[in-house]
Amino acid sequence: DAGVTQSPTHLIKTRGQQVTLRCSPKSGHDTVSWYQQALGQGPQFIFQYYEEEERQRGNFPDRFSGHQFPNYSSELNVNALLLGDSALYLCASSKYRGPNNEQFFGPGTRLTVL
């Protein structure tokens, strides 16, 4: 099991563009959470998907949206990119409300907005 995988590794976009980031959860996991980690900061929760629905959302604008597919993989979409969206985007997977709901993190996608 490769664990949580994310693609791409790096991405460079310009202001106003749109971006899609992808995540495949660890085998056996059904829940995907997305976090944004700005330079020098801890990860900030964006939203969580389970059963193809957004279950929880952090304090992020509607420009941030997501999707979960039947195979539990997930996408994070960001529209109308701003310079401040430059960050490391982390995906974490877990078993929904499981007795040991440890979240396993992927390596992240580094997004640079110019």
Added chain:
Amino acid sequence: AQRVTQPEKLLSVFKGAPVELKCNYSYSGSPELFWYVQYSRQRLQLLLRHISRESIKGFTADLNKGETSFHLKKPFAQEEDSAMYYCALSDNNTDKLIFGTGTRLQVFP
């Protein structure tokens, strides 16, 4: 508001010295507390959680509800402990994690 505070950005010690990474939290309820670690060029991974009450790699952390703290301790630091450490909390009803800003631990030989 839910918040996790890690007051130290950087903590430098020599090998064999005791280590304490501070974490304070603000939460109205009964949160679950975690320590995550990120070694160089590796992904973020769980180090320990307060409900497990176990020692991982010699590290322990005790939840002090009176002081709203969850400090991470190790009696004798090793060079391989050098990493970025994040304290985090989640409430009992969600899996959402709230992270602190992290403390970089440097252990010198």
